[in-house]
Amino acid sequence: xxxxxxxxxxxxxxxxxxxxxxxxxxxxxxxxxAKLEEDEYIEAGKQHHQETRLTDVWREIHGEDDWxxxxxxxxxxxxxxxxxxxxxxxxxxxxxxxxxFSKYCGSCRFTRREFFDSLGMAQHGYHISRYLFATxxxxxxxxxxxxxxxxxxxxxANWIGxxxxxxxxxxxxxxxxxxxxxxxxxxxxxxxxxxxxxxxxPISSNKIPCPDSTVKVESGFLDLYTDxxxxxxxxxxxxxxxILTEVKRLLELYKDEExxxxxxxxxxxxxxxxxxxxxxxxxxxxxxxxxRAVPVSVFxxxxxxxxNVRFRERLETLGVKVLRVVNVHDxxxxxxxxxxxxxxxxxxxxxxSCAHNLEAHLHLLDGYxxxxxxxxxxxxRDPALVNKASDFLKDHYLVPPYWRQDENKGMVRxxxxxxxxxxxxxxxxxxxxxxxxxxxxxxxLASGN
Numbered sequence: 166x167x168x169x170x171x172x173x174x175x176x177x178x179x180x181x182x183x184x185x186x187x188x189x190x191x192x193x194x195x196x197x198x199a200k201l202e203e204d205e206y207i208e209a210g211k212q213h214h215q216e217t218r219l220t221d222v223w224r225e226i227h228g229e230d231d232w233x234x235x236x237x238x239x240x241x242x243x244x245x246x247x248x249x250x251x252x253x254x255x256x257x258x259x260x261x262x263x264x265x266f267s268k269y270c271g272s273c274r275f276t277r278r279e280f281f282d283s284l285g286m287a288q289h290g291y292h293i294s295r296y297l298f299a300t301x302x303x304x305x306x307x308x309x310x311x312x313x314x315x316x317x318x319x320x321x322a323n324w325i326g327x328x329x330x331x332x333x334x335x336x337x338x339x340x341x342x343x344x345x346x347x348x349x350x351x352x353x354x355x356x357x358x359x360x361x362x363x364x365x366x367p368i369s370s371n372k373i374p375c376p377d378s379t380v381k382v383e384s385g386f387l388d389l390y391t392d393x394x395x396x397x398x399x400x401x402x403x404x405x406x407x408i409l410t411e412v413k414r415l416l417e418l419y420k421d422e423e424x425x426x427x428x429x430x431x432x433x434x435x436x437x438x439x440x441x442x443x444x445x446x447x448x449x450x451x452x453x454x455x456x457r458a459v460p461v462s463v464f465x466x467x468x469x470x471x472x473n474v475r476f477r478e479r480l481e482t483l484g485v486k487v488l489r490v491v492n493v494h495d496x497x498x499x500x501x502x503x504x505x506x507x508x509x510x511x512x513x514x515x516x517x518s519c520a521h522n523l524e525a526h527l528h529l530l531d532g533y534x535x536x537x538x539x540x541x542x543x544x545x546r547d548p549a550l551v552n553k554a555s556d557f558l559k560d561h562y563l564v565p566p567y568w569r570q571d572e573n574k575g576m577v578r579x580x581x582x583x584x585x586x587x588x589x590x591x592x593x594x595x596x597x598x599x600x601x602x603x604x605x606x607x608x609x610l611a612s613g614n
Contacts, residue, residue, distance in 0.1 A: 217242060220340030227425055227462045228486030238535040245544060247490060249289065250345070250429045250464045251527045256284050257326055257349035257434065258523070258554075259569075263310045267575065269589050270312035271323040276590055280327070290335025291345065295411045295598070299325040300400035303388040307357040308433060322399035325349050326434065328411045330419075341423035344415050346408060346441060350432030350467075350523075357433060358469075358500050365473055373405070374447055380479050382472035383501055386436045390444075402597055402605075408441050410604035412450055420453055426461045431523045432497060435468030439480070439487060446483045448608070462486040467521050469500045490530060494520040519557050524550050 219226070219242060225235065226246050235243050260283075262274050275283045277293040300321050301309040309323045331343040351357045365381035371391040393403040402410075416424065426445065430438035442463045445451055451459040461484075468489060480487065491498040519525055528551045532540040542548070549564045551557050556566030576584045605611045 218340075219246075219338060223340040223425070224460065227427070227460050228488060229460070231486070232488060236535075238538065239533055241543060244530060244533070247464055247488075247530055248527050248544065248546065250427060251431075251466055251490070251523065251530070252286065253289065253291075253329070253345060253347050254350075254429045254431045254434065254466060255523050255527070256280075256286060257347055258352065258431075259284055261310075261324065261349060261352060263352045264575070265310065265313045267586060268312050268314040268316065269318050270314075271310045272318055272589075273324045273327075274589070277327070290332050290338070291329040291343075292332060293327045293329045294415065295328045295407065296324060297326040297328065297348075297404055297407050298322045298399040299389055299404045300392050300394040300397060302394055303385065303392050305357060305385045305389055305433075308351050308389065310352060319397060319399050321394045321397045325404060325437075326430070328408070328415070330415060336422070339425075341425050342419045344412065344419075344424065344426045346412075346426070346428040346438070348428075348430035348434035348437040348441070350430060350434035358497065368443075368472070368476070373444055375479070377475060377479065380472065380475045382440065382476055383436070383470070386433075386440055386471060390437060390440050402601065404437075405441070405444060406601075406605060406610055407597070409444070409448065409450060409608055409610065410598075410601050412445060413604050413608060414598075414600070416450070416453060416459065420455075424459045426451060426459055427464065428461070429464045429466070430468070431466040431526075432521065433469065435463075435465035435489075436471045438463050438465055439468065439471050439485075442485045442487070443476075443480055443483070446485050447479075450608070458484075460484075460486070463488070465489045466523055466526055467491060467495055467497050469497050490526060492520050492526060492529065497521055519555065522551075522555055522557070524553055524555070525557055 222242060225232075226240075226243050232243070234240075260273050260275055260280060262269050262272050264270055273280070273296060277296060280293050281287050281289060281291060299308075301311075301323060302321060311317065311320075326346070326348040329345045329347065331339055331345075336342045364384045366384050366387065367375070367378045368380050368382050368387065369375040369378060371387050373387075373391065389404070391403050391405050393406070394400040412426065426442075428438040428442045429435070442461050446461050451461050453459065463485065465487060468491075489498070527546070528542075528548060529540075531544050531546045532542045534541065534543070548558065548562060549568070552562075552564045552566050553569040554567055558564050558566075573584075575586060577587050579585050602611065
């Protein structure tokens with residue numbers, strides 16, 4: 166499934182000194198009128214939530230009926246859930262250390278136990294059970310960030326996402342225990358598209374089971390998912406092995422409950438989300454001992470094309486549900502297969518980074534009610550979040566651009582008064598669990614490492 170907001174991307178508008186006072190007044194009146202409409206939509210949404218409980222419709226929200234009748238007009242509960250999972254994907258950007266002057270560049274800035282609290286997301290009601298890492302020894306160099314400091318925490322690994330589980334209270338609200346896998350996208354601009362040479366290869370060529378050799382995916386995504394570095398303590402096991410063993414462990418832990426597996430990601434991360442969803446179902450990992458099949462769904466944001474038509478058909482045959490949220494002005498969902506490099510940027514219309522920005526997507530999704538319908542924010546989500554790491558909002562919002570900044574860029578004063586980077590507790594959090602070999606053996610993935 167695919168739907169896209171017809172509302173334009175949030176344009177960057179610079180106030181002009183020649184702008185007439187009356188036009189400013191008219192614009193403010195329009196904003197006031199829109200605010201009243203927003204309040205009405207918010208109240209209507211609250212009423213809808215009171216009348217319809219998520220516990221009663223979670224399977225439909227998860228794609229049981231392919232979201233028929235839920236996209237136009239936009240179902241308010243579906244919108245709320247999409248925004249919630251989109252915020253979990255956004256958290257991978259907010260928590261990632263991409264500063265090349267940091268000796269921890271390429272890692273997560275927070276430990277697992279403090280992750281959601283540190284990002285102001287405690288209300289989501291999830292706890293992280295495992296961090297995910299990938300090796301940089303692949304043909305997607307623009308996906309990785311490395312420190313300029315020689316004594317780095319890891320020379321060959323980057324933090325790439327996490328596995329989280331809903332707590333007891335949230336599970337009661339959701340109607341099931343939700344296992345969420347969230348993949349990080351790229352932290353560079355759009356240069357990573359140039360790394361995709363539109364080279365497809367059979368998914369089975371990287372030892373992922375598939376009965377059809379004509380099922381092919383983009384080689385860069387596949388390598389990122391399956392490659393490992395046995396000399397690296399973080400990437401000793403591939404991202405695939407990390408995912409499959411953790412999902413198996415959690416399914417065994419919550420086998421007596423109603424369970425769902427929800428996978429999300431933005432940009433390149435959404436490609437990994439689709440690939441891992443396919444893998445979980447193709448291997449039969451989601452089938453419990455009592456023969457119940459745990460539903461697997463993907464909420465993809467601004468994702469590129471992952472594979473060929475046979476891959477899409479295989480996903481549908483396996484019952485993997487994929488809902489793609491895209492902006493019609495964004496070129497990434499059309500890639501690979503689109504020639505792109507930095508020299509073509511001036512030829513493109515609009516702001517490409519704006520069209521691809523996840524916070525902008527969530528803002529547009531909040532105001533999207535269906536094709537041809539007026540853009541009106543429905544949930545009351547703060548528009549200032551759009552400018553957290555960009556400069557897209559109109560000036561009259563009075564929200565400064567790029568306002569989310571680490572105080573003093575992470576520098577602190579030591580006892581002797583010198584400015585320095587604080588030590589970070591990461592190594593006690595990132596080792597692979599002791600039972601990983603046991604789960605690998607049960608999955609038929611055991612190796613001599």
